[in-house]
Amino acid sequence: MRGTAWLALACALAAADAGATPLRPYTIEDVLSLEKVGRAAFLADGTRLVFELQRPWKTARSFDLDAWTPQRTSRLFVVNVASGGAPEPLLPTEEDAGQTLGAASPDGRRLIVFRVRGRVRELGVVEVERGTVRWSGLTVEAETFSVQARWRDDHEIVLLVTTPETPSLQMGRVWQSQARTISAWSAMARGERSVSVVRGGPGAATNPAWPDVDLVAMNVESGTVRHLARGPFSDFSLAPGAARAALVANAEPVSIRGASPVENYAADRRRRLVLVDLGSGRQIRPCPTCDVLGQLKSWSPDGRALIICARPDDDAGDWRRYRYWRISVTGQAQLLSTTLAPDQVREEGGGTTARLVADAAWLGQTPAVLAASETGSAWWRIQARGPKPLVAGLASGAGARLSTLEVGFTLRAPDGVTAFDEHGRRRLADAAARVQSPPAPAGDLPETLLIARAGQAGTLWSEVLSSGGDARPAAPLPDGASLLALSPTSGAALGLVRTPQGVSRLVLATRNRPAQSLATMNAGLAEVDAAPPVPIPHLTPDGQAVTSWLYLPASHGPADDRPVIIVPYPGASYPAPPAGAPDAFVLAANVRAMVGAGYAVLTPSLPLARDAEPAQGLADAMLSAVDAAQARVPGLSKTRLAVWGQSFGGFGALAAATQSSRFKAVIASSATADMFSKYGAQGAHALVVPEVWLQVSNMFGWSESGQARLAGPPWSNVERYVRASPLLHADKVTAPVMLIEGDRDGASTQAEEMFAALYRQGKAVELRYYLGEGHVVLSPANVRDLYQNAFRFLQDTLSTGASATVVGPGTRASSGGRVSQ
CATH class of the missing domain: 3.40.50.1820 (Alpha/Beta hydrolase fold, catalytic domain)
Structure with a gap:
């Protein structure tokens, strides 16, 4: 052996x-020199493709945006798919500004783009045919976790507007905490007040509130901005027909006093659902004591109702109380089932509690929800007589939808990828077929699938499934390519082909000509030692x-x-x-x-x-x-x-x-x-920018039921904390x-x-x-x-005694040192 x-x-x-x-x-210089592809999208008619290319990390002019530094190094390119031309810059290059991609208008004539200049992320609108851009002067948070800007129709954009100084959970974490700290130090030096105060128990309600932002609608032709609502919003979803928006508002702090271990990812604030009429700005706050889970806001096809996942307010922080609710646009809240709870998956890397996987959809006007079961997870159709099984036998954590349909959805069922709608189920591909969905913006689901299956005489047959449920021929991507974008109109596909050493090619596949290589990234990695592991x-x-x-x-x-x-x-x-x-x-x-x-x-x-x-x-x-x-x-x-x-x-x-x-x-x-001093530890940024970074309960969860798996607070089991603390040994x-x-x-x-x-x-x-x-x-x-x-x-x-060196500034990456044997 x-x-x-x-x-x-x-x-x-x-x-x-x-x-x-x-x-x-x-x-490590190779890491600092990596080039990356960001978001990509075909416009509505499939004749144009837009994508982001991120220059190496080390080329950024500043790193005070933390993990969002690539927003400064990204550039946008456009490809005329019909002519097969080379990629061209979508926007004029500004050396001090990064460019990123937003959503396209329904007709494909316009495109939301963002530029990051300094610490400001500004929304702009590109007229694709003319190649012009109009910058709005409006600051928008990054869409890493949630929706911030979407088209209401071909002429109006709905967006959440912030300011560079508004406390930020994302791009402002580093520079805002540093700026406030320096300001406080200066205040102390002048003999002025420089204290940050936070409270618990009854006093928690006086802690700094989540910052307010504005929900507005902007007409892209005139630049006129209509104010719709203001509040502590962090996410929204537009109803079909775009008459309304559902928003998540970050409300009062949660003081957890339950005896059970605090859940991992415990929220420090209650999250409320707010419905806003986009014509009048009228607000409805249905289910005022519902604490909403995450991003799930599944609208019915007619835009008259949506499904959320929420639990009643309590001081126990018990994740087992989450259930699915049907919310009407008039404000009525209906519990869909007393027993069906979200699916769950055990935490990777040592966690002991479940991470909830909530998902819901509509089969016509009938709700369907994903729920945990004794054998994994299952989807249920919610009927007047009660829940009815739709599909069971799904692995825990693997039952979420692959894509959305106009009156249904697709998922990977035990017998293959299957479409579900109000008329029943239809298998799209067996388990042997390769099915990919393109990455979707945060808060959205893909609306297309690329299905590749073996044809006669070893040929490969590909088709694209659109949100309307229609399948049509698609251009096959090269073997092993990962799908980045897909056009339901033309069947064109954008893929990324990578070598084992990390050299990547951006490949455009169309039905009427051979696949076209658009860009090659990280060519220098072709010469590196990248032997596979044993x-x-x-x-x-x-x-x-x-x-x-x-x-x-x-x-x-x-x-x-x-x-x-x-x-x-x-x-x-x-x-x-x-x-x-x-x-x-x-x-x-x-x-x-x-x-x-x-x-x-x-x-x-x-x-x-x-x-x-x-x-x-x-x-x-x-x-x-x-x-x-x-x-x-x-x-x-x-x-x-x-x-x-x-x-x-x-x-x-x-x-x-x-x-x-x-x-x-x-x-x-x-x-x-x-583990004692780590319990509930917040860090300087949490006390300097407490509006968004004070997350005490979250850290309780890490200690009690997350990776630390200590099963309770320190005073409940001192010896367990001692055994788990390297400091004390x-x-x-x-x-x-x-x-x-x-x-x-x-x-x-x-x-x-x-x-x-x-x-x-x-x-x-x-x-x-x-x-x-x-x-x-x-x-x-x-x-x-x-x-x-x-x-x-x-x-x-x-x-x-052998020497070991590492590449330094200005040194060619290939000169890296070795440890002699």
């Missing part, structure tokens, strides 16, 4: 070298069969004594390789960059039983994977073992370091060390430790505490504290510094 495994591994590593230029090591099947200490994954440099040989880095994430199990391709944008604990520096990297499967404690047996579980890898693959060091984790993986690294002396180096970034750490933290992280004192505990004992410890950074280090210079010093730390603790 050992010889067979090594032979297969050697063949896989050698394949990349066959007759080609020697491969170079992958470095599966390591093994048993966990409790006898569970799992697979871990070993990543190796192409130069690895059986005579090596190659140091091994273990990258843990407690609770995660990996049936497929977790690290992704080289074009995956991962700045924290990047496995490919570790391999590029010459290390073997093991990502172990670390499943945890539902009732297990978070640190329970972590070191033994990691080392069982290490032992299996060493038995299967020659050339791995028996003694030079390091562990490197980010976030909850950083907790895993610290916990393992307290449980075994086999680890010779530990790197933990944004890690939890003390710091006397057992034998390896040198590097701690990495950003001062804007939600619990930035965790690294300080662990540093102090090790420092007090005279143990080798280094703290790298990045000012201005949050949970993930984002500034390119800081990212380079992190990896350069992490590899220097590993070199000092694991190797025998």
